[in-house]
Amino acid sequence: xxxxxxxxxxxxxxxxxxxxxxxxxxxxxxxxxxxxxxxxxxxxxxxxxxxxxxxxxxxxxxxxxxxxxxxxxxxxxxxxxxxxxxxxxxxxxxxxxxxxxxxxxxxxxxxxxxxxxxxxxxxxxxxxxxxxxxxxxxxxxxxxxxxxxxxxxxxxxxxxxxxxxxxxxxxxxxxxxxxxxxxxxxxxxxxxxxxxxxxxxxxxxxxxxxxxxxxxxxxxxxxxxxxxxxxxxxxxxxxxxxxxxxxxxxxxxxxxxxxxxxxxxxxxxxxxxxxxxxxxxxxxxxxxxxxxxxxxxxxxxxxxxxxxxxxxxxxxxxxxxxxxxxxxxxxxxxxxxxxxxxxxxxxxxxxxxxxxxxxxxxx
Amino acid sequence: xxxxxxxxxxxxxxxxxxxxxxxxxxxxxxxxxxxxxxxxxxxxxxxxxxxxxxxxxxxxxxxxxxxxxxxxxxxxxxxxxxxxxxxxxxxxxxxxxxxxxxxxxxxxxxxxxxxxxxxxxxxxxxxxxxxxxxxxxxxxxxxxxxxxxxxxxxxxxxxxxxxxxxxxxxxxxxxxxxxxxxxxxxxxxxxxxxxxxxxxxxxxxxxxxxxxxxxxxxxxxxxxxxxxxxxxxxxxxxxxxxxxxxxxxxxxxxxxxxxxxxxxxxxxxxxxxxxxxxxxxxxxxxxxxxxxxxxxxxxxxxxxxxxxxxxxxxxxxxxxxxxxxxxxxxxxxxxxxxxxxxxxx
Numbered sequence: 164x165x166x167x168x169x170x171x172x173x174x175x176x177x178x179x180x181x182x183x184x185x186x187x188x189x190x191x192x193x194x195x196x197x198x199x200x201x202x203x204x205x206x207x208x209x210x211x212x213x214x215x216x217x218x219x220x221x222x223x224x225x226x227x228x229x230x231x232x233x234x235x236x237x238x239x240x241x242x243x244x245x246x247x248x249x250x251x252x253x254x255x256x257x258x259x260x261x262x263x264x265x266x267x268x269x270x271x272x273x274x275x276x277x278x279x280x281x282x283x284x285x286x287x288x289x290x291x292x293x294x295x296x297x298x299x300x301x302x303x304x305x306x307x308x309x310x311x312x313x314x315x316x317x318x319x320x321x322x323x324x325x326x327x328x329x330x331x332x333x334x335x336x337x338x339x340x341x342x343x344x345x346x347x348x349x350x351x352x353x354x355x356x357x358x359x360x361x362x363x364x365x366x367x368x369x370x371x372x373x374x375x376x377x378x379x380x381x382x383x384x385x386x387x388x389x390x391x392x393x394x395x396x397x398x399x400x401x402x403x404x405x406x407x408x409x410x411x412x413x414x415x416x417x418x419x420x421x422x423x424x425x426x427x428x429x430x431x432x433x434x435x436x437x438x439x440x441x442x443x444x445x446x447x448x449x450x451x452x453x454x455x456x457x458x459x460x461x462x463x464x465x466x467x468x469x470x471x472x473x474x475x476x477x478x479x480x481x482x483x484x485x486x487x488x489x490x491x492x493x494x495x496x497x498x499x500x501x502x503x504x505x506x507x508x509x510x511x512x513x514x515x516x517x518x519x520x521x522x523x524x525x526x
Numbered sequence: 527x528x529x530x531x532x533x534x535x536x537x538x539x540x541x542x543x544x545x546x547x548x549x550x551x552x553x554x555x556x557x558x559x560x561x562x563x564x565x566x567x568x569x570x571x572x573x574x575x576x577x578x579x580x581x582x583x584x585x586x587x588x589x590x591x592x593x594x595x596x597x598x599x600x601x602x603x604x605x606x607x608x609x610x611x612x613x614x615x616x617x618x619x620x621x622x623x624x625x626x627x628x629x630x631x632x633x634x635x636x637x638x639x640x641x642x643x644x645x646x647x648x649x650x651x652x653x654x655x656x657x658x659x660x661x662x663x664x665x666x667x668x669x670x671x672x673x674x675x676x677x678x679x680x681x682x683x684x685x686x687x688x689x690x691x692x693x694x695x696x697x698x699x700x701x702x703x704x705x706x707x708x709x710x711x712x713x714x715x716x717x718x719x720x721x722x723x724x725x726x727x728x729x730x731x732x733x734x735x736x737x738x739x740x741x742x743x744x745x746x747x748x749x750x751x752x753x754x755x756x757x758x759x760x761x762x763x764x765x766x767x768x769x770x771x772x773x774x775x776x777x778x779x780x781x782x783x784x785x786x787x788x789x790x791x792x793x794x795x796x797x798x799x800x801x802x803x804x805x806x807x808x809x810x811x812x813x814x815x816x817x818x819x820x821x822x823x824x825x826x827x828x829x830x831x832x833x834x835x836x837x838x839x840x841x842x843x844x845x846x847x848x849x850x851x852x853x854x855x856x857x858x859x860x861x862x863x864x865x866x867x868x869x870x871x
Contacts, residue, residue, distance in 0.1 A: 415824070415828065415833060417824045417827035417828050417831065417833065418823070418824070418827050419818050419819045419820055419823060419824055420818065420824070421816060421817075421818045421821070421824035421825070421828065422816070422817045422818065423814065423815070423816055423817075424814070424815040424817070425812065425814050426812060426813045426814075426815075427810075427811070427812040428810075428811035428812060431795075431808075431810045431811050431812070434803070434806065435795070435800075435803055435810075438800055438802035438803045439800070441802060442800075442802070463799075463800075467795075467797060467800055467803070470797050471795055471796075471797070471810060471812075472814065474796065475789070475791060475793070475814075475840075475841050475855065476789075476814070476834070476840055476841055476842055477834050477835045477836050477840040477842075478828060478833060478834045478840075478842070479833065482833045
């Protein structure tokens with residue numbers, strides 16, 4: 164959260180620079196969110212944060228739309244997240260060429276002496292780019308791209324299945340339409356990157372992308388507001404899919420550091436969540452609001468959990484950092500790792516993460 | 527030397543760290559001077575293991591001798607497995623007359639009555655603790671020396687610490703302990719941890735305690751953080767009283783190194799801002815686990831830095847007060863401040 168705040172203070176002097184560039188270069192994401200601010204000098208102060216309200220987690224049955232193999236891979240792995248700036252001249256039709264180029268790049272780096280800890284140092288690598296059809300939520304979203312790296316041992320039999328040593332994907336789900344439309348021609352926006360496998364291969368893939376498409380990668384941490392959103396959104400789904408537990412891990416800044424794991428029975432968590440929603444729904448009469456969740460409800464939900472804790476232990480969890488939220492639907496760590504264990508909620512979780520990635524991008 | 531003895535020796539050699547090999551073997555005392563000289567302790571552990579196997583073959587050692595070596599190692603380094611505390615209850619009249627030889631004989635004979643194939647080794651360590659190594663067999667098979675249970679009992683106290691014990695064997699051990707120590711029952715003390723010394727110190731209150739006094743002497747503050755004199759003057763008194771309360775609740779100086787504490791909460795949710803939940807009849811079920819490399823040190827720091835308020839009455843101070851690290855809290859159980867432990871004699 165500190166980063167967001169400090170850059171809010173920074174934006175006023177920069178905004179004029181951005182405005183001048185915006186005619187020929189892509190617009191700053193932030194200036195898109197606050198439309199009137201484009202003309203004035205004050206940046207969209209109100210816009211520089213996550214959506215304060217979002218649609219409730221709808222379960223999208225995507226198993227029919229998406230290749231089951233791809234889905235199985237996406238669901239069973241824990242991904243390390245990064246944000247990516249828009250890619251220049253990326254073509255979804257050229258994936259075979261990209262596969263060959265990336266294989267060659269990895270082989271070349273290996274020859275130059277980059278150490279690879281992948282087992283079987285004699286093996287080569289085969290790269291496969293593929294499109295994951297069916298995940299894109301709107302017409303503006305670019306199709307998700309999946310990258311897999313297989314190790315090809317030197318003395319492999321013909322029919323031996325190749326072992327996948329690394330996988331990654333680039334995606335954009337429900338990206339902000341104003342921003343996407345404002346991108347100049349030739350740029351594809353796939354702001355969210357997830358990778359799983361050897362760190363060496365991840366950095367090789369990233370440097371290849373950076374060279375080929377003139378983009379920038381950066382680490383994407385999941386800040387505590389997003390973690391609270393995920394806790395609330397997942398709890399909201401308890402009636403549809405049994406959560407089994409809502410687990411939150413905090414770290415308190417004492418010497419030596421104290422880790423608190425707070426696991427709540429899912430039914431009780433759900434009732435607490437519903438009680439918070441009920442209060443709010445009673446106050447606003449509009450039906451249209453019923454489907455969406457406000458940040459205040461999320462905050463009140465987590466505050467309720469914290470105050471129950473305080474009543475017993477006299478320890479205020481706000482003094483610490485929320486590091487991890489997990490349920491059977493998935494787990495999210497503040498270091499930027501996500502695991503989505505249930506395909507029904509993939510779209511909505513990825514929407515939240517896409518938003519985080521778009522916000523964190525430096526331009 | 528049979529196969530099980532070889533396997534046991536290999537396993538023990540893997541466990542003992544390289545620098546402890548020579549002292550442990552010397553303590554064991556089963557090698558002749560010539561054999562001791564022939565062991566070159568700069569070689570790799572694998573080579574040393576082979577050498578030792580050969581020497582043991584030469585000396586025709588059996589499993590019994592090897593288990594001695596294991597016991598020596600475990601007594602020196604008890605911190606590699608999980609220990610669980612048990613407490614003996616309802617002493618009989620002659621509990622104070624139990625002394626070492628009587629306890630040893632009684633324990634062995636009772637346990638052998640309960641289970642036929644069992645191998646027991648009892649050793650008295652220097653600090654009044656009796657160490658027992660038990661290898662369990664059953665009516666068909668010989669004792670399994672690869673999965674022994676270690677038991678530590680301090681005579682004249684009601685406390686017993688055990689390592690891994692299956693639920694099938696626990697009642698047998700409990701029975702033997704109860705009969706040989708002249709108590710009537712034994713219960714789980716809800717305290718577990720990796721460091722035997724830590725849970726023993728916690729349970730037997732062998733750390734520096736601070737008792738509440740009406741006029742505590744002022745603490746000597748160190749002046750490293752004297753950045754702003756006015757702020758320090760304001761805060762000094764508050765900080766001093768927080769420090770004092772923290773020390774009263776958790777103790778002074780080096781605290782036993784407990785690693786975790788688990789609270790199972792089954793109390794009602796009460797929050798004046800949330801009417802619906804407060805009116806709810808059922809309990810709000812959750813489990814809270816605190817973990818740290820030195821849990822009591824962290825909690826004391828929480829209290830002295832103000833992150834935890836009123837440490838004396840909170841559930842956290844029950845850990846040193848009651849000597850437990852597993853609690854089930856319901857609405858009907860008495861509050862933490864109203865109970866103290868009976869002093870052990």
